Amino acid sequence: MDTLRKYLPILGLAAFYVLVMALRKAGVLTSYYVQILMFAMINCMVTLGLNLINGFTGQFSIGQAGFVAVGGYTSAAVTTLLLPSSVLVPALRPLVFLVSVFIGGIVAGIFGYLIGKPSLRLKGDYLAIVTLAFGEIIRSLIRLIPQVGGPRGFSGIPRYSNLLWIVLFFGGTIWVLRNYIYSSFGRACIACREDELAAGTMGVDTTKYKVMAFTIGSAIAGVAGGLLAHLLGYLHPDQFNYLKSIDFLVYLYAGGAGSMTGSIMGATLLTILPEMLRFLSGWRLVIYGIALVFLMLFRPQGIYGGKELPFLIPKIRRPEGYEGGQ
Amino acid sequence: MTTPQETSRPILDVRNLSIAFGGLKAVTNFTLSLPEGELAGLIGPNGAGKTTVFNMLTGIYAPTEGEILFRGENLVGKPTHDYTIRGIARTFQNIRLFKNLSALDNIKIARHPRITYGLVPAFLRSRSVTETERQVEEECLVLLEKLNLLPFADTLATNLPYGIQRRLEIARALATSPKLLLLDEPAAGMNPQEVDTLADSITWIRKEFQVTILLIEHHMQLVMEICNRISVLNFGVTIAEGQSEDIKNDPKVIEAYLGKGGKVA
Numbered sequence: 001m002d003t004l005r006k007y008l009p010i011l012g013l014a015a016f017y018v019l020v021m022a023l024r025k026a027g028v029l030t031s032y033y034v035q036i037l038m039f040a041m042i043n044c045m046v047t048l049g050l051n052l053i054n055g056f057t058g059q060f061s062i063g064q065a066g067f068v069a070v071g072g073y074t075s076a077a078v079t080t081l082l083l084p085s086s087v088l089v090p091a092l093r094p095l096v097f098l099v100s101v102f103i104g105g106i107v108a109g110i111f112g113y114l115i116g117k118p119s120l121r122l123k124g125d126y127l128a129i130v131t132l133a134f135g136e137i138i139r140s141l142i143r144l145i146p147q148v149g150g151p152r153g154f155s156g157i158p159r160y161s162n163l164l165w166i167v168l169f170f171g172g173t174i175w176v177l178r179n180y181i182y183s184s185f186g187r188a189c190i191a192c193r194e195d196e197l198a199a200g201t202m203g204v205d206t207t208k209y210k211v212m213a214f215t216i217g218s219a220i221a222g223v224a225g226g227l228l229a230h231l232l233g234y235l236h237p238d239q240f241n242y243l244k245s246i247d248f249l250v251y252l253y254a255g256g257a258g259s260m261t262g263s264i265m266g267a268t269l270l271t272i273l274p275e276m277l278r279f280l281s282g283w284r285l286v287i288y289g290i291a292l293v294f295l296m297l298f299r300p301q302g303i304y305g306g307k308e309l310p311f312l313i314p315k316i317r318r319p320e321g322y323e324g325g326q
Numbered sequence: 327m328t329t330p331q332e333t334s335r336p337i338l339d340v341r342n343l344s345i346a347f348g349g350l351k352a353v354t355n356f357t358l359s360l361p362e363g364e365l366a367g368l369i370g371p372n373g374a375g376k377t378t379v380f381n382m383l384t385g386i387y388a389p390t391e392g393e394i395l396f397r398g399e400n401l402v403g404k405p406t407h408d409y410t411i412r413g414i415a416r417t418f419q420n421i422r423l424f425k426n427l428s429a430l431d432n433i434k435i436a437r438h439p440r441i442t443y444g445l446v447p448a449f450l451r452s453r454s455v456t457e458t459e460r461q462v463e464e465e466c467l468v469l470l471e472k473l474n475l476l477p478f479a480d481t482l483a484t485n486l487p488y489g490i491q492r493r494l495e496i497a498r499a500l501a502t503s504p505k506l507l508l509l510d511e512p513a514a515g516m517n518p519q520e521v522d523t524l525a526d527s528i529t530w531i532r533k534e535f536q537v538t539i540l541l542i543e544h545h546m547q548l549v550m551e552i553c554n555r556i557s558v559l560n561f562g563v564t565i566a567e568g569q570s571e572d573i574k575n576d577p578k579v580i581e582a583y584l585g586k587g588g589k590v591a
Contacts, residue, residue: 176449183448183455184441184462191435194424200406201384201416203439203502212445306426314451316459322467322476 009311013171020163038163038231040271041170042224047251047267048177048260049220054249055257056181057213058193059120063131064221065244066138067108069237071222072229073148075104076157079230081147085158097160101169101226108222109215116214121207123196127214135242142237153236154229161231169227173220174312177260180216182314189213193258254295256302261309266302335398337362337538338506343382343392352378353562356392358540360506365532365539367549367570370559371582376542377419379559380508383540384416385409397505411439413505417495417512419542425484429475429494432483433466436501466501472534473497473527489520493527500535507531509541513548521545525552550574558582 020037023029046068053061078100079085085093111134119130143151180186188209191199196206229235248267255266273291277284295303336359343356353375360366368376381387383394385406394401401409415436424432441462447455470476475497478486483494492512499507512528513521525548532539543549549556549570556573558566560582566573573579 179449179451179455183451183459184438184443185445185448187431187435188438190427190431191424191438194426195422197386197406198418198422198424199435200386201410202436202498203407203410204435205405205407314456314459316456316463318467319464322464322471322479 005311005315009175010171013167017163017167034163035231036272036275038161038166040268041166042228042231043248043251043267043271044264045170045173045224045227046221046248047255047263048173049217049224050248050252051217051257051260051263052177052181052189052213052220053217054252055259055263056186056193057189057210058196059210059214060125060128061131061214061217062128062249063133063135063242063245064217064248065240065242066131066135067112067218067221068225068228068244069135069138069142069235069240070111071101071104071108071219071225072235072240073104073142073154073225074107074222075100075226076154076229076235077148078103079160080154080157093158093160097158097165097230101223101230104226104229105219105223108225109219112215112218113211116211116218120210120214132242132245135240135245139237139240149235151237153234155234157229157233157235159230159233161227166227166231169223173223174260174264177220178312178314181260185209185212250292254292254302256305256307259302259304259306259308260312261307262302262304265304269303335362336360336395337364337397338383338540339393339395340383341393341395343379343389343394345378345382345387345389345391351562353382353389353559356559356562356564358557358564358567360538360540362505362538363532363536364555365529365553366541367553367556368540368542368559369544369546369549369556369573373561374559374582375562376559377510378562380416380510380542383409383508384414407439410502410504413503414508415499415502415504415506416508417492417499417510419510419514421491421495423483423491423495423498426482428480428482429470429486430463430466430479432494432498433469433501434462436498437462437466440503469497469501473500488515492516496527496531500531500537504535504537507535507537507539509539509543511542511544513543513545521548524548528552 020029020034024034046064050061050064053059079096083096088096115130115134119126142148148154188204191202191204192206192209199206251267251270252263254270256262274284274288277287280287338358338360340356340358344354345352356379368379370376378387382389385401385404385408389402396412396414401412424435441458443455443458467476467479470479473493475490475494478490483491486494496512513524516524528539529552531537553570556568556570557564558573558579565578565582566576
């Protein structure tokens with residue numbers, strides 16, 4: 001029973017993949033819908049990373065798109081410039097792709113660390129200002145690098161991403177993040193959010209855990225960027241402007257900060273909703289905006305704020321006599 | 327239990343601790359020596375600088391001058407979490423629990439410095455992590471049980487009654503495995519029965535957890551009843567120090583509390 005419970009999420013994810021592929025084969029889902037699903041999952045990953053920083057650790061980063069850009073451009077540079085598909089035997093291509101995505105994540109994480117280290121030492125809104133500036137600096141920097149297309153955009157990126165890869169990374173992100181949040185490290189991050197002073201007197205090195213959360217959140221955004229680059233086949237600096245960062249913040253707070261389930265729901269719903277409303281043409285964004293206003297009016301904590309689906313909480317066996325209300 | 331030996335090396339030796347905020351000298355030349363196992367009180371009128379002393383003893387404020395020797399090591403200049411890791415724990419005058427977390431999770435956070443698994447095993451939730459987490463859960467539940475808090479283990483801290491929140495804060499401080507426990511007005515807002523229970527709890531905690539306790543309290547009866555030794559602070563200066571009987575009759579103390587010509591009941 002416990003084993004079944006443990007593997008249920010994996011089975012669920014596998015079933016989801018098979019279902020989507022079957023519907024695609026049967027012609028119920030067009031490739032357009034499958035593409036939207038893939039975007040939704042990538043947005044989920046970015047939002048989950050942001051949730052670790054803003055939702056769980058209580059900091060306020062507003063430049064998440066910058067880290068997606070760093071990850072996307074880095075991994076695209078690896079697969080397009082360093083090891084283009086033309087010099088690789090087909091069997092090696094997935095491996096190169098996988099490695100490039102991880103490199104994108106690591107580089108984004110390094111950027112996160114370098115930005116977080118000085119700005120998280122200070123209390124208050126410094127991080128917000130610094131991350132906002134960072135997003136814009138990255139965009140301007142990319143424009144100055146002709147090798148990755150500069151202001152024209154980076155084209156010719158091999159389209160290695162597909163549903164399987166994205167489902168795997170999506171599932172992996174959720175699993176790793178869940179493990180982190182329900183570890184001693186995650187509790188330290190949550191303590192920083194709840195009461196930084198009290199966290200310090202409980203022996204938590206608050207600066208360290210704020211920087212750690214920021215680095216991990218940025219790295220996840222970088223990984224998502226790598227997937228995105230190889231899904232679109234083309235990147236442009238303006239894709240990653242501050243409006244894109246705001247999108248992720250909206251996904252996060254609409255879904256519920258501090259809840260992984262919330263991030264997944266928020267990002268999925270708000271990625272799909274504007275597409276579903278496409279038939280309204282000009283009215284689309286009006287309806288989208290009104291939906292958000294109503295959501296915040298009636299559920300200010302977000303769709304799933306403060307709650308979590310049970311499979312996202314690792315179960316710990318309690319000794320006999322201590323089971324209590326669990 | 328044996329009485330603490332007066333001859334042992336002091337666990338806490340505070341020398342000439344001073345702090346100024348701009349031109350305001352909040353505490354001047356505060357000196358205190360606590361032998362291991364002592365239960366001492368720090369009293370004084372409002373605004374005397376008692377909490378400021380606690381904030382310096384936990385690294386929240388950096389003293390302008392002086393030394394905090396804890397088990398022989400000067401801790402001045404170290405970050406707050408280092409004080410905790412070395413064995414100083416505290417509670418707060420205005421309760422500072424992690425409000426949106428359960429009582430159990432509040433305690434678990436306090437175990438943080440004692441949990442040693444690495445980041446990568448945590449990401450992958452290896453077997454050793456699961457096992458450690460199970461042990462931590464058990465330790466914390468046992469601690470909650472000791473302090474009669476077990477029924478509240480899964481309740482959010484913010485939903486707990488006031489008295490229970492105070493007790494949970496003490497439990498959380500104890501969960502850091504301290505050698506020295508600083509209690510900032512533990513009896514604040516309690517009724518006389520609750521204060522009686524608290525007095526018993528504090529003496530019991532000192533024995534059971536083998537901690538040295540320094541407490542700030544306005545409730546004179548409580549301090550006189552349980553503390554072996556009392557320091558009196560007024561306007562940031564220690565005006566008296568000694569056994570409770572001597573303190574009670576010290577004219578300077580009486581003056582600080584009641585003005586000239588006053589008398590302590």
